[in-house]
Amino acid sequence: MPTVLTVIAAVLAAAAIALLLVEVVHRVVRRLGRRSLLLCELAEHSHRPFQVAATVLAVQFAVRLSTGTAAREPWLAAVLHVLVLAVIASTAWLVASLLLVTEDTALARFRIDVADNRHARRVHTQVVMLRRLTVAVIAVLAIGVMLMTFPSVRGVGTSVLASAGVIGVVAALAAQSVLGNVFAGLQLAFSDAVRIDDVVVVEGEWGRIEELTLSYVVVHIWDDRRLILPTSYFTTKPFQNWTRTRAAVLGTAEFDVDWSVPVQTMREELRRLVEGNELWDGRVCVLQVTDATGGMVRLRALVSAPDAGSLWDLRCVVREHMVQWLREQRPTAMPRVRAEFGDANSNLDWQWKNSARPRRRTAGAAAAPEVPDDARVFGGSDDGDARSEAFVGPEEPVDALR
Template sequence: MGILDTPAIGTHTWLEFVLAVAIVAVVAVAATFLLNFVVAAVARRRGWDLAKIGRILRPFLTLLTIIGLWIAMVVTLPEADWRVPLTHLAVILVIAVSAWLLAGIVSFAFEAVRLRYPIDVADNSKARRVRTQLDILHRVAGAVIITIAIGAILLTFPGVSALGASVLASAGVAGVVAGLAAQTTLSNVFAGVQLAFSDAIRVDDVVVVEDEWGRIEEMTLSYVVVRIWDDRRLVLPSTYFTTTPFANWTRHASAITGTVELDVDWSVPISALRARFDEVLSGQKLWDRRASGVQVTEATGGIVRVRLLMTAADSGSLWDLRCIMREAMVEWVREASPRAVPRTRVEMLEE
């Protein structure tokens, strides 16, 4: 006797069935209010997010209601002919809601771990690595739960086993065809898993891809979303980051070094320029005080090229610092040493 072949239990009337359903409904409503009250109290004490707890509470109450209705149907349903199809439907609903409940528990667990690794701190390289791996594992777990639930539902239908044998007989040819058709998709999936655990990129990493500067905003099993500095989104397949060279400015740390180059006349007083640079830079909060310097890197073609070196805690701070220092030094050259402004000299000769 299978799970769907539930025997009749005595002789019952429709009134008994309606009463049983009503009792289940009342118990479900009462349980909903009670659980909501208890969970809200616990959530306030522990600082949990009620919206995230709802992902567990709703499927749990739904599952209890379905099981209660199933029991009421088996015990009191007067029509035995309806029992098998309704029992089959109940089994399918139990499997589907159980998968929903399990997905909610997994989601809540992953979110709880994520909260232990905030990325809005100065040194967040470890947190970004952990969050990236958690995001990929969360998606893999969701895919596994859905796959198992679908398989379990299919197994409740008679004849699926026989159908499976015929499918397996042609699995060789079908596998080759499916493999060729899904080659790109599967390669992206494998690349996504590789990126998550190879630590090549992480969520919130600063990267330069396709000549665009941005941050890794989202990583999935098949694609990566890069948020460009002007709030555009660049969506790239995962295989891009495993096959194409790219710059990762926060691979090991977010601190970064940058330069500003000035072209000035040969008459520029280098010592005075260096003193002014140090004076302005020392008053900037964006400078992390790791390194600084003024160097003459070129002196050809009638100009002197001066490189101003500075460091900052991250790429965003460095960009702002470079702009501030460039503006300050241009203003100093124009006002304090106007003769140092680049110029073209023309010598007139008399024949």
């Protein structure tokens, strides 16, 4: 009975001293943290694991010192074993919290709520993947060390290590899909193929990368649905990444209209519309005739925006405005189906009796009007010239290359 009372008193005294010291250190670090982000994060997130680890360690030392070298009773050996397990678990918790605080401090320097955040999103993606891997490794090591404290497990350890090769092969075959996803997640994080907050099109769905783990990727679709895909999907199948190099993107709005449409007037109206809209980034505003078959003319309006969300809204605004403009200002240019009855003798004015020969151009004839800049995608501006150089084709004809 005196031994039990002595142990209890020593435990209470050690726990009180440990809590007092931890509280003093916490207040000092919090005061110093007013000038340091790292110390502030330590005081905020590592206080509890440090408190638990210091208390458990102090209690273990108190029990060992108070019992001395005398023969231990069965209950005392069990208590010491439990304390050892608690020390290992609390130490792993403390180490994990310190690593997470370091990662959070590093992430605080890279903001993703700015316009040009490609580099910051890449760093966030890599750090998040490393965080998950770090926590998993620490947990596995802690569990392994805790198991090695049991004598029966240590006895089995030799035979397990002897057959580690066979077990490794069997485990690799059984979990090859899981390991494939893990390696795919690491490849995505460090190959810069996809990052958190990237705008992608996968499985016909348009959305943003919301979460990227070692085994799966969460895509936040534009209508607030979530598409869950394995990480191996992004390394084995093609997908669209709209923000691979920069957030600014191009988008189109197409119109099928009548042949009587005034293309240049419509082009000027498109320019006037986007110049007065805050969604346009000022880079590209082009209206082109992309097709003229089937009794109608197809016009394509190409506009640019600083990000995918703004581009979606801008395309909708362009469609709505141009449809209204055609209906109110140029109703004759709206799509129509013609049915004309001709004369078998070709005596009507619109019927041709003889094929017209092309007229020769006289010296005083007016030159063809110059094509405006907003009628060209590949050229006409600095951005268009750069796009033309990026999409240049072979210098020799295709037939000559065969």
